[in-house]
Amino acid sequence: MRADDSAELHLRGRVTMAEHRALLARAAEFRTARALTVDWSAVEAADSSALALMLAWRREASARGVTLRHRALPSSLLALADLYGVRELLSDA
Secondary structure (H helix, E strand, O other), X not given: OOOOOEEEEEEEEEEOHHHHHHHHHHHHOOOXXXXXXXXXXXXXXXXXXXXXXXXXXXHHHHHHOOEEEEEOOOHHHHHHHHHHOOHHHOOOO
16 A cells, blocks of 8 residues: 555456456455556456446445556457446446
């Protein structure tokens, strides 16, 4: 956590259904942050469960008044968001 109450969550490897529960729990570590940036630059693979994860984080951030940003989203994930019509729901996507 930084002095300005912001935090970064660096994702690595796969963001798929198999990792969904663990990643949901990891974001909970940042409950006291006023702003959270999720860095996707080291993600090698992501499926539609990554979209569900992003939407869950968005709901939680909104409920707590936290600013949520995403950095370096994989193009395949953005394509899925476009396909499902949810891209506009993803902050900074």
